[in-house]
Amino acid sequence: MILFLVTTWPTVMSHEGPLCKAINTVSKMKAEGEVLDYLTVYLHWDRTPSGDLNKMVTSTLKALLEDGDLTFQKHDRYGDDLCPRAWEYIFTVDLLCAHLGWKWTLENIIGKELWPVMNAWVTQPRHQQTPVRDVCVAAVLRLIGRLGQLGIKEKLCEFLQNVSKPINLFAKHGIAEGVPWEVQLSAVYAIYDLAPISPKDALDSLASWRGDTTRPVPPAVTSCITQIGSLCRQIKL
Numbered sequence: 001m002i003l004f005l006v007t008t009w010p011t012v013m014s015h016e017g018p019l020c021k022a023i024n025t026v027s028k029m030k031a032e033g034e035v036l037d038y039l040t041v042y043l044h045w046d047r048t049p050s051g052d053l054n055k056m057v058t059s060t061l062k063a064l065l066e067d068g069d070l071t072f073q074k075h076d077r078y079g080d081d082l083c084p085r086a087w088e089y090i091f092t093v094d095l096l097c098a099h100l101g102w103k104w105t106l107e108n109i110i111g112k113e114l115w116p117v118m119n120a121w122v123t124q125p126r127h128q129q130t131p132v133r134d135v136c137v138a139a140v141l142r143l144i145g146r147l148g149q150l151g152i153k154e155k156l157c158e159f160l161q162n163v164s165k166p167i168n169l170f171a172k173h174g175i176a177e178g179v180p181w182e183v184q185l186s187a188v189y190a191i192y193d194l195a196p197i198s199p200k201d202a203l204d205s206l207a208s209w210r211g212d213t214t215r216p217v218p219p220a221v222t223s224c225i226t227q228i229g230s231l232c233r234q235i236k237l
Contacts, residue, residue, distance in 0.1 A: 079221070097147055097150060160194065167194065
């Protein structure tokens with residue numbers, strides 16, 4: 001294991017992307033004993049100060065919202081997906097928040113950072129891409145879904161109702177409100193990520209959305225609805 005770390009990680013950590021920096025910072029905080037000693041030598045941790053996770057999260061979110069190169073891209077299974085660069089931002093914030101904990105994430109990231117972005121996008125004209133671009137709000141939706149899973153894993157679902165309900169409604173009324181298709185799909189996948197909080201509400205929302213749409217539904221959406229339906233049946237048993 002140590003041989004793998006010291007021969008492979010220097011190559012991985014040499015990249016300057018936000019995800020590699022986050023992996024480096026969290027690994028430095030979690031490593032102990034002999035592993036810490038070896039990695040300190042081979043990754044030169046003794047020469048660099050520990051990163052501030054709070055600042056790393058906020059700077060990553062800022063970069064996501066300001067990155068003009070983010071795009072949607074076609075995907076055989078998911079329909080219209082986010083580009084790899086957008087996913088790198090999402091995975092970075094997800095990793096850092098996993099280390100900081102769900103309650104901190106709910107209060108400081110979802111409550112103070114992500115909901116204001118959603119509110120700003122909802123109130124701007126649909127054809128307008130300022131202050132929030134469609135691809136950015138789609139990335140925020142996918143990020144909320146992933147962050148919500150932190151609360152599910154920590155069995156703190158009582159704090160998640162206020163996260164899942166607005167997204168259920170957002171998707172349910174998305175077609176009537178003229179929400180772009182790509183953003184609708186991101187909401188659908190976020191609902192799937194949050195479905196364990198209230199499977200029936202998630203299923204009702206997706207069934208309503210699917211019944212209203214006139215567009216072909218990607219295979220991943222059908223799979224999501226099937227899995228949530230199965231979860232609902234298990235709960236009834």
